[in-house]
Amino acid sequence: MNARPSPQPAAAPTRAAPVTHYENFPVASLLCPPRLREPITAIYAFARAADDIADEGQASPGERLADLHAYRAELHSITAGCLPGPRWAFVFGPLQATLRSHRLPVALLDDLLDAFMQDVAMTRDGATHADRAALLDYCRRSANPVGRLLLHLYGVHGDAALRESDAICSALQLINFWQDLSVDLPRGRHYLADADCAAYGVARADLAALRRTSASDRLVLDCAAWARGLMLQGAPLVHRLPGRAGWELRLVVQGGLRILDKVQALGGASLTARPRLGAPDWLRMLARAVRM
Numbered sequence: 001m002n003a004r005p006s007p008q009p010a011a012a013p014t015r016a017a018p019v020t021h022y023e024n025f026p027v028a029s030l031l032c033p034p035r036l037r038e039p040i041t042a043i044y045a046f047a048r049a050a051d052d053i054a055d056e057g058q059a060s061p062g063e064r065l066a067d068l069h070a071y072r073a074e075l076h077s078i079t080a081g082c083l084p085g086p087r088w089a090f091v092f093g094p095l096q097a098t099l100r101s102h103r104l105p106v107a108l109l110d111d112l113l114d115a116f117m118q119d120v121a122m123t124r125d126g127a128t129h130a131d132r133a134a135l136l137d138y139c140r141r142s143a144n145p146v147g148r149l150l151l152h153l154y155g156v157h158g159d160a161a162l163r164e165s166d167a168i169c170s171a172l173q174l175i176n177f178w179q180d181l182s183v184d185l186p187r188g189r190h191y192l193a194d195a196d197c198a199a200y201g202v203a204r205a206d207l208a209a210l211r212r213t214s215a216s217d218r219l220v221l222d223c224a225a226w227a228r229g230l231m232l233q234g235a236p237l238v239h240r241l242p243g244r245a246g247w248e249l250r251l252v253v254q255g256g257l258r259i260l261d262k263v264q265a266l267g268g269a270s271l272t273a274r275p276r277l278g279a280p281d282w283l284r285m286l287a288r289a290v291r292m
Helices: 034-055 061-079 089-102 106-125 132-142 144-154 159-179 181-187 194-200 204-208 214-239 243-265 279-291
Strands: none
Touching: 034 061, 034 089, 034 106, 034 144, 061 089, 061 106, 106 132, 106 144, 132 144, 132 159, 144 159, 159 181, 159 214, 159 243, 181 204, 194 214, 214 243, 243 279
16 A cells, blocks of 8 residues: 655645435534534545445446555555545545544544455455354444544543443444345345354345345344444443533434334344334434433
């Protein structure tokens, strides 16, 4: 990963691209501290663009991996002080300004790219996660860095805060898996672990065909319960974050729990139907956030 030679002074950053994808959880919302909206949006744009490279369009796995390697090289280039290249300037212009102004740990951004590359390689090879420990290792790179980056921006440190942040972020990643089974499985993304499938007697062929059975229902419900336990482990973090940030996190936590409510209410049918949040759900989330 070679950066461009001879670092140059960075140009004025372009504004981060607006969020256009459907999201269940708030990103740089009105509750976010105003001074952090641009940095948070810059981090989100970095992750979103990398996710699109890994997931969207008709590129082959080899092309996706090559683009992700080029994307990583661009990250290291701007970290070294080089001007962003034209291809992803809308991402790396704002990100470079954020890296400079807030001294973001670049290793956490690298971890995110590792996870995207793993997704592409595993889908290409038809690979699966052996057990829950392997899934949590994936979450460590795919989700937990986002929480740690936000804690860095908020100036919140300490082992307890990091553990709680990791629990929330891993829970959110797992919730996304159990919500998106009907989308991921046809694309060759297998996030239900081999050990769990074996424990419930669920065949990979049935999952790939979205064939719902009583065994698959029990498997999905157990996975949802696992994610709920992780979320509740991390929930005390909302009291460590000051002001608006704490309220933002309350809604994130309640959003994840509300999705789990819907997954569990479907009794395992999220294997074939994707639950979504609607206006009544947001009112319920707000009431629960207040009670936190």
